[in-house]
Amino acid sequence: MGEIMSSEQNEIILAIETSCDETAAAVVKGGKKLLSNVVATQMDIHKKFGGVVPEVASRHHIEQITMVIEQALDEAGMTINEVDAVAVTEGPGLVGALLVGVNAAKALAYAHHKPVIGVHHIAGHIYANRLEKDFEFPLMSLVVSGGHTELIYMEQHGEYEVIGETRDDAAGEAYDKVAKALGLPYPGGPEIDRLAQIGKDTYQFPRSYLEEGSYDFSFSGLKTAVINKLHHLKQKGAEVDTENIATSFQASVIDVLVDKTYQAAIDYGVKQLIIAGGVSANRTLRDRMSERFKDTNIDLMIPPLYLCTDNAAMIGAAASVEYHKQNFASLNLNANPGLTIE
Amino acid sequence: MNVLAIDTSNQPMSVSIIKESTLAAELTVNVKRNHSLQLMPAIDHLFNQTGLQPNQLDKIAIAAGPGSYTGLRIGMTTAKTMAWGLNIPIVSLSSLELLASNLLYDSCLVSPFFDARRGNVYTGLYRVHHGDIDQVEPDQNIDMTSWLEYLKSLGEYVKLISSTEHGFQSMVSEKLGDQGILVGHSLQLPRAGLLGSLAINKEDEDVHGLKPNYHRLVEAEAKWMEQQQKDS
Ligand SMILES: [Zn+2]
Numbered sequence: 001m002g003e004i005m006s007s008e009q010n011e012i013i014l015a016i017e018t019s020c021d022e023t024a025a026a027v028v029k030g031g032k033k034l035l036s037n038v039v040a041t042q043m044d045i046h047k048k049f050g051g052v053v054p055e056v057a058s059r060h061h062i063e064q065i066t067m068v069i070e071q072a073l074d075e076a077g078m079t080i081n082e083v084d085a086v087a088v089t090e091g092p093g094l095v096g097a098l099l100v101g102v103n104a105a106k107a108l109a110y111a112h113h114k115p116v117i118g119v120h121h122i123a124g125h126i127y128a129n130r131l132e133k134d135f136e137f138p139l140m141s142l143v144v145s146g147g148h149t150e151l152i153y154m155e156q157h158g159e160y161e162v163i164g165e166t167r168d169d170a171a172g173e174a175y176d177k178v179a180k181a182l183g184l185p186y187p188g189g190p191e192i193d194r195l196a197q198i199g200k201d202t203y204q205f206p207r208s209y210l211e212e213g214s215y216d217f218s219f220s221g222l223k224t225a226v227i228n229k230l231h232h233l234k235q236k237g238a239e240v241d242t243e244n245i246a247t248s249f250q251a252s253v254i255d256v257l258v259d260k261t262y263q264a265a266i267d268y269g270v271k272q273l274i275i276a277g278g279v280s281a282n283r284t285l286r287d288r289m290s291e292r293f294k295d296t297n298i299d300l301m302i303p304p305l306y307l308c309t310d311n312a313a314m315i316g317a318a319a320s321v322e323y324h325k326q327n328f329a330s331l332n333l334n335a336n337p338g339l340t341i342e
Numbered sequence: 343m344n345v346l347a348i349d350t351s352n353q354p355m356s357v358s359i360i361k362e363s364t365l366a367a368e369l370t371v372n373v374k375r376n377h378s379l380q381l382m383p384a385i386d387h388l389f390n391q392t393g394l395q396p397n398q399l400d401k402i403a404i405a406a407g408p409g410s411y412t413g414l415r416i417g418m419t420t421a422k423t424m425a426w427g428l429n430i431p432i433v434s435l436s437s438l439e440l441l442a443s444n445l446l447y448d449s450c451l452v453s454p455f456f457d458a459r460r461g462n463v464y465t466g467l468y469r470v471h472h473g474d475i476d477q478v479e480p481d482q483n484i485d486m487t488s489w490l491e492y493l494k495s496l497g498e499y500v501k502l503i504s505s506t507e508h509g510f511q512s513m514v515s516e517k518l519g520d521q522g523i524l525v526g527h528s529l530q531l532p533r534a535g536l537l538g539s540l541a542i543n544k545e546d547e548d549v550h551g552l553k554p555n556y557h558r559l560v561e562a563e564a565k566w567m568e569q570q571q572k573d574s
Contacts, residue, residue, distance in 0.1 A: 053562040
């Protein structure tokens with residue numbers, strides 16, 4: 001019995017992620033152990049366009065896909081025959097980009113009679129943390145990236161309840177737009193974070209908390225306030241203190257993220273709080289969250305930097321839960337750019 | 343030799359299995375549906391019909407474009423990944439050459455074309471002759487008016503063949519008169535059985551490096567290159 005249990009818990013999943021501009025593949029054992037994690041980033045290619053161009057991203061995924069999968073298996077010291085299932089990001093994301101991963105996963109799985117597991121990208125971001133430490137339920141997740149700002153409550157594995165989300169721009173999107181207005185290079189988020197360490201919160205931009213008791217977010221008002229301030233300064237011929245603008249903008253975003261997340265974690269009585277997604281690489285966000293949760297008995301989990309940005313390891317970790325539920329996709333699995341998590 | 347052949351370059355989807363070097367099963371579907379949903383079930387159907395298993399394949403053949411970007415991506419990703427996964431050779435053929443090959447046993451000039459919107463086509467020029475095919479003009483993206491004027495200037499009879507819907511019927515008869523004709527009666531649809539047969543004697547390609555031939559830059563890339571030229 002014990003032996004069967006342990007072999008069942010140690011399934012090997014080959015995971016593929018191509019939802020945006022990273023072509024990624026990974027091998028994950030039992031949902032918790034990372035055997036390999038390969039990410040081919042297109043960052044430099046999209047830099048010259050000032051943002052991700054979907055058609056360019058899709059074309060590059062096709063050129064990378066088999067090499068990345070091969071490398072992931074090689075680094076794990078495995079052949080495809082030793083894999084128990086192939087997992088892939090089904091959505092959300094760029095449709096042309098998702099299509100490459102989905103069709104690669106189906107073709108590989110079909111050729112070797114393996115099941116396919118379709119994974120929600122955000123579930124992946126949350127489960128990136130399980131590669132570090134096991135979950136304790138109930139838990140709350142703040143997912144912050146270029147496309148998402150969501151508070152997700154979980155009572156058990158594989159069950160997601162979105163209790164709050166952005167009503168307009170995602171936090172990462174606001175970072176990118178403000179960075180663009182400041183003339184900073186793409187990607188703007190890390191650059192703003194860097195400048196914000198130097199400046200002071202002198203501009204006191206608005207903090208949008210929305211109506212009482214809401215866990216939703218809104219960042220477009222803040223973005224507009226920053227852009228208007230820049231126009232105003234320029235009109236007056238006044239000097240723009242880029243560092244202070246960055247600090248003031250970031251302070252406003254992070255105040256709201258920390259306050260709302262803290263409130264949600266308390267209200268729902270969670271044992272763990274997970275910060276996930278690309279923006280969780282932000283130093284100030286990490287520091288402020290640690291400070292706020294320090295005196296609570298809520299266990300704060302923030303993934304290491306390499307698991308914050310898009311990768312396939314997180315898709316393999318999330319797929320493990322579906323593997324044990326035998327939640328397998330059929331041959332007509334498709335890319336679903338607007339997939340919901342609930 | 344057992345070959346799986348795939349063409350999803352445009353609205354028609356055609357897949358086939360060549361078993362012991364003879365066409366054993368072919369499926370062509372010409373309706374507006376999503377290739378990403380249809381392709382694997384169609385391949386599965388062919389394996390069931392032929393009694394073959396994927397690991398009995400010796401080769402995979404893919405129509406590599408030009409065509410619809412999405413269609414090309416689905417077919418190419420599937421073909422590449424399956425060939426790599428099974429560790430068997432992959433060969434590709436121009437989607438236009440495949441279509442021109444429908445007339446392989448004629449003896450004439452063939453201009454296959456796909457609608458590329460805004461008056462443009464993806465096209466090329468081939469000469470078929472009793473089972474052989476040679477390329478006369480490379481595959482390209484060009485406006486149909488100039489292309490038809492070029493064909494007219496050749497002073498030779500040419501058969502035009504298109505697997506996509508297009509609005510060029512009257513333009514073809516106006517420009518070419520009795521120097522050309524549009525092929526119909528379902529002979530204008532791509533056939534993966536033909537692709538598989540042609541693939542038997544084609545040389546293997548590098549599976550990792552293989553990508554669709556779009557014959558058109560992404561707009562952002564074209565603009566960027568234009569800007570670079572202006573700056574220098
Ligand atoms: Zn992401």
